Amino acid sequence: MSFTLTIAAKAQFVAYPTLIAVGFVNASDADVSIPIEFVDEKSTDSSDANASIKLVTPEGQTFLNQLDALNYLSEKFPTILAEKVKAQEWTKFGLDKLYIKNFKELATDLEKLDAHLNFRTFVIGYNYSLADVAIWGVLRANALMGSVIKNGVYANVSRWYNLLAEDKRFEAAIEQMSKNVNDLRKSVKSSKNGGKKEAHKA
Amino acid sequence: MADFIAKFNKLKLGEASKADEASFPQFSAEQKALAAQFDTLSTRFDEPESVVALNDSLRTKTFVTGNTPSKTDLVVFEKVLPLASKWTSNEDLAKHRHILRWADLVQNTLFEVPQDQKLTLNYDVELPREVKE
Numbered sequence: 044m045s046f047t048l049t050i051a052a053k054a055q056f057v058a059y060p061t062l063i064a065v066g067f068v069n070a071s072d073a074d075v076s077i078p079i080e081f082v083d084e085k086s087t088d089s090s091d092a093n094a095s096i097k098l099v100t101p102e103g104q105t106f107l108n109q110l111d112a113l114n115y116l117s118e119k120f121p122t123i124l125a126e127k128v129k130a131q132e133w134t135k136f137g138l139d140k141l142y143i144k145n146f147k148e149l150a151t152d153l154e155k156l157d158a159h160l161n162f163r164t165f166v167i168g169y170n171y172s173l174a175d176v177a178i179w180g181v182l183r184a185n186a187l188m189g190s191v192i193k194n195g196v197y198a199n200v201s202r203w204y205n206l207l208a209e210d211k212r213f214e215a216a217i218e219q220m221s222k223n224v225n226d227l228r229k230s231v232k233s234s235k236n237g238g239k240k241e242a243h244k245a
Numbered sequence: 246m247a248d249f250i251a252k253f254n255k256l257k258l259g260e261a262s263k264a265d266e267a268s269f270p271q272f273s274a275e276q277k278a279l280a281a282q283f284d285t286l287s288t289r290f291d292e293p294e295s296v297v298a299l300n301d302s303l304r305t306k307t308f309v310t311g312n313t314p315s316k317t318d319l320v321v322f323e324k325v326l327p328l329a330s331k332w333t334s335n336e337d338l339a340k341h342r343h344i345l346r347w348a349d350l351v352q353n354t355l356f357e358v359p360q361d362q363k364l365t366l367n368y369d370v371e372l373p374r375e376v377k378e
Contacts, residue, residue: 154374161342162368164307164350170250198304198375199346206307 046077047099049087052224054095056142059217060180061096061109064116064124066216067176071123081223083231109177110138117173126167130174133159133166137178144187153197160199164206171207179207183217249314255357258326261319269315276310280317283309287324296328296341303343304375307350314355322351329364339372 087097094107106112117127140152166174182188195201208214289295352358
């Protein structure tokens with residue numbers, strides 16, 4: 044068995060944390076490359092309507108839940124996705140609280156993150172950990188966050204978010220996914236059309 | 246940036262001027278300007294507005310010159326450390342929170358600071374949230 048990661052592009056909560064985590068593994072010196080497949084569906088598995096991912100491991104495990112997948116990856120690659128144990132509280136916090144699209148509810152948790160980042164550059168310690176990957180991915184997937192970050196409503200959150208965005212493993216990974224999904228949609232459209240390019244009547 | 250931190254050989258406190266600029270990521274034009282600005286400013290930390298300017302700049306930037314470390318971080322840190330050691334009241338912590346966040350990063354990634362000179366921070370002290378004007 045080998046690794047595969049499937050991502051549901053139409054999931055209610057798009058799985059950027061797992062996408063970025065796998066990107067970290069693929070960009071590292073570790074002798075492993077995890078192929079990533081995108082499906083233009085709400086779920087990766089017919090058994091679970093909320094499965095935003097499907098990570099199949101060489102050991103034959105299948106994860107449909109991001110927290111399980113992230114913890115598995117952190118355990119398997121502890122130098123690449125560091126501090127699984129210390130990061131657990133914040134990894135879970137990100138996945139549970141920050142996908143929410145109700146700003147009133149979200150605001151309380153953003154305040155909590157902002158306060159945590161008063162004297163901290165990273166969520167844990169002095170470098171990236173699993174928690175940074177998880178929280179950044181969730182915020183990137185939350186459509187409410189674009190203007191909140193840009194306007195610096197939570198100054199510490201914006202500074203931290205922008206630092207990570209500059210690393211090619213974060214923002215660039217999301218752009219690569221959007222491009223792949225757009226290509227996928229185009230090819231589906233053209234195959235529905237009998238493989239021909241759309242012809243416009245004169 | 247993170248890879249840089251992992252590989253960086255820390256300098257001894259007091260040796261900022263000896264740091265080799267070539268050991269840092271290359272500067273953009275904007276970073277060059279910021280480096281010049283804060284190199285100068287760091288000689289005037291006896292003026293309160295210089296300290297305010299540094300704190301304001303570090304609100305949006307991880308390091309003095311942006312999102313990558315530079316020799317300027319070392320130079321400025323050596324000048325700030327004696328001041329920052331005295332910022333212990335909640336008011337001072339809140340007022341200088343961005344400098345303190347950055348100084349803690351610098352003293353743990355770029356410098357070998359002797360234990361008795363290190364800033365000790367209570368990371369979880371409750372401060373009023375900064376509200377954007």
